[in-house]
Amino acid sequence: MRIYEYLSLAEKLRYVAPTRFERQLYYHLLHRMEHIKSRSVEAAATGIERQILESAFKRNVLLLPPSVRYGQLNANGEYEQLAAIYGNVVNEGQPNRTQSDLCMREIAELDLSDCKLASHECLELLTSDAPTYGYQRTHQVLLLYMLQHHVCAPHLSPPQVYELLAKSHCNEVEREQNAIRSLGLPEQYRDLYLEQATICGLFGYNEFLNWRNVMEIGSWFEDEAHDVDKSHDSQHINDLALVFYINAMLLLH
Structure with a gap:
């Protein structure tokens, strides 16, 4: 499934039209996810x-x-x-x-x-x-x-x-x-x-799962925008970020 399809899915699951602010936040997430995806490399799993x-x-x-749990x-x-x-x-x-x-x-x-x-x-x-x-x-x-x-x-x-x-x-x-x-x-x-x-x-x-972490984590990739690292550690953080952003886009309103 392509990244933009998650946005469509999120809106359908909520059954309400997103506000302008929410749409801006969603597109911010999409931008981050596309950037991370472009930095990722195929990793062959073994053993x-x-x-x-x-x-x-x-x-x-x-x-x-799924649901967001507040104050638990x-x-x-x-x-x-x-x-x-x-x-x-x-x-x-x-x-x-x-x-x-x-x-x-x-x-x-x-x-x-x-x-x-x-x-x-x-x-x-x-x-x-x-x-x-x-x-x-x-x-x-x-x-x-x-x-x-x-x-x-x-x-x-x-x-x-x-x-x-x-x-x-x-x-x-x-x-x-x-x-x-x-x-x-x-x-x-x-x-x-x-x-x-x-x-x-x-x-x-x-x-x-909150916007503070979304923005904080996003800033790390801004710092490394011109330094494409294809090491295992970089791949790991890219994979984690994709999962985090997809989850944020589906659950954060």
């Missing part, structure tokens, strides 16, 4: 990434109505102490990359005949409240999102359990984002900040 991409959500996706997270959580030590703890916690890949494979390969995960470790990782930070935390939230949107999800836990876990984990992610912002949003944390905003934004939390 476990290819297996996951080939099997995940082909016929097993559970469609849930703890906006006053303490973050000053975390900011002081963030550089030392940002790589701590679980799941690590191997655990994340294995759990993702288990979710993607769930057998619809019994809806049982191959091991207990994956569920333990998703439900753990142990301290974890950075990409470890965002991967935990992403895996939860994948499981929640699998047709086997209702057979594994009631919907309220997924909602409570998402709220708990994204509360911690918001605390990290506040810490990163208090540090001046340094360039070394931009990729992580965008991943946090994108993944918790998929759950509709307005603390992540």
Whole structure:
């Protein structure tokens, strides 16, 4: 689907004509998305990434109505102490990359005949409240999102359990984002900040999915407009930005 088709879809889903202000914002998003798309390069998935991409959500996706959730997270959580030590703890916690890949494979390969995960470790990782930070935390939230949107999800836990876990984990992610912002949003944390905003934004939390983040993230690509970087890191941030902007265009009014 082409990017401009998402604009048409968003308007049809809302059943109301957008205001002039909303249309300007939508076109701002379209401009950003086209710019990011032009910077992207085709990345060949190999190994476990290819297996996951080939099997995940082909016929097993559970469609849930998206919506923006306002004021559901703890906006006053303490973050000053975390900011002081963030550089030392940002790589701590679980799941690590191997655990994340294995759990993702288990979710993607769930057998619809019994809806049982191959091991207990994956569920333990998703439900753990142990301290974890950075990409470890965002991967935990992403895996939860994948499981929640699998047709086997209702057979594994009631919907309220997924909602409570998402709220708990994204509360911690918001605390990290506040810490990163208090540090001046340094360039070394931009990729992580965008991943946090994108993944918790998929759950509709307005603390992540808001116009402040839309404009802030957009400014990063303005800074790099004349420096087309085709590295893996650049591809990752481009992919995240596309997901973030599409979600913003569909949900933000």
